[in-house]
Amino acid sequence: MRYYEALGLEPRLALDAGDLQKRFYDRSRQWHPDRFSTRPAAEQRTALEMTALINDAFRTLRDPAARAEYVLSENGLEASAQRGKDVPADLLEEVLELNMALEEADGAQVARSLGQFESMLAGVDGQLAGLFAAWDAAPSAGRLEPVRAALNRRKYxxxxxxxxRKTLETARET
Amino acid sequence: MAYSDKVLDHYNNPRNVGSLDKADQNVGTGIVGAPECGDVMKLQIKVNDATGIIDEAKFKTFGCGSAIASSSLATEWLKGKTVDEAMAIKNTDIVNELSLPPVKIHCSVLAEDAIKAAINDYKAKGSTRKPAAGVEA
Incomplete structure (x- = not known):
């Protein structure tokens, strides 16, 4: 997987943020186009391409959800290939109910709902961390599918x- | 990205927003979602037992303008159609009517999925539905 290779990493779902940033800085310095300004044109081009790749890799891999989406798409499990029927009906009903409640809620209720959603998000992120560790320990397609399901839920x-948040902001402005 | 006038019209004046009684034997409910954007769409039909025609259609969509417009248009088209005619509605019909750009085609797919899910739910209730007036069980 190019993004991992660009930063000299093994393809793991769980990454250390500090290590990732250090690798990004090291490689950015190594390939900085300024250092190639007196080199032949082909080398200058390579430096530009590497810099672009390193930037894309860092931007994607530093965010756990984006990183997992990347690994899933590299393994043929991209979100766009998921048809509606692959989303569990109970999740959709839950999301619909929550959205309707949000639509009708007053300020205090929205604030409470936001707290509820944020703790749900933290719950999914905790679940994802466990799934990341499981896949890293023994990568297999069967261990990526639960990651796909958790990411779908996370998106909603x-x-x-x-x-x-938007509802609360709008309420504050008016 | 610019929305077409028809999308904006449906977005600003959505038709048939609301809910029908899910427990009603003549109501079919379809709830579908697109995980890549986090959209969720509920579409319901109410079928007249005697005529087999869809009398009412309602939707509730949380998503982008194109998803709202696609489901709003779908409910307009569903009313007055038989269940079989409704089953024949294709996402490409919605794409053409609303001039949806390629990145928004999945919204029309979602609407087609919702129509089919609602019809399937209605049909699945068939075994427990009361027979039409005048027909002995």
Whole structure:
């Protein structure tokens, strides 16, 4: 997987943020186009390409959800390939109920809902951390599928957090 | 990205927003979602037992403008159609009507999935549905 190779990493779902940043800085310095300004054109081009790749790799891998999406898409489990029927009906019903409650809620209720959504998000992130560790210990397709399911759920809950925050902000402005 | 006038019209004046009684034997409910954007769409139909025609259609969608417009348009089209005619609605019909750009085609797919899910739910209730007036069980 290119993003991992670009930063000299083994393909793991769980990464240490500090180590990742250090690798990013080291490699950015190593490939900085300024250092190639007197080199032949082909080398200058390589430095530019490497810098772009390193930037993309860091931007993707530093965010656990984006990192997992990357690993899933590299393994043929991208979100866009998931048709509606692959999302569990009870999750959709729950999300629909939560959205409707949010729509009708007053300020205090929205604030409470936001707290509820944030703790749900933290719960999914905790679950993801466990799934990351399981896949890292023994990578297999069977261990990626639960990651896909958890990320789908995370996306819905992250949207609820976003919408609840937006509702509160709008209420504050008016 | 610019939305077409038809998308904006449905987005600003959505038709048939609301809910039907899920427990009603003549109501079919479809709830579908697109995990890549976190959209969720509920579409319901109410079928007249005697005529087999969809009398009412309602939707509730939480998502982008195109998803709202696709489901709003779908409910407009569903009313007055038979269940079989409704089953024949294709996402490409919605794409053409709303001039959806390629990145928003999945919204129309979601609407087609919702129609099919609602019809399937209605049909699944068939075994417990009361027979039409005048027909002995």
């Amino acid at each position: 809950i992250a949207n609820l957090v976003r919408d609840a």
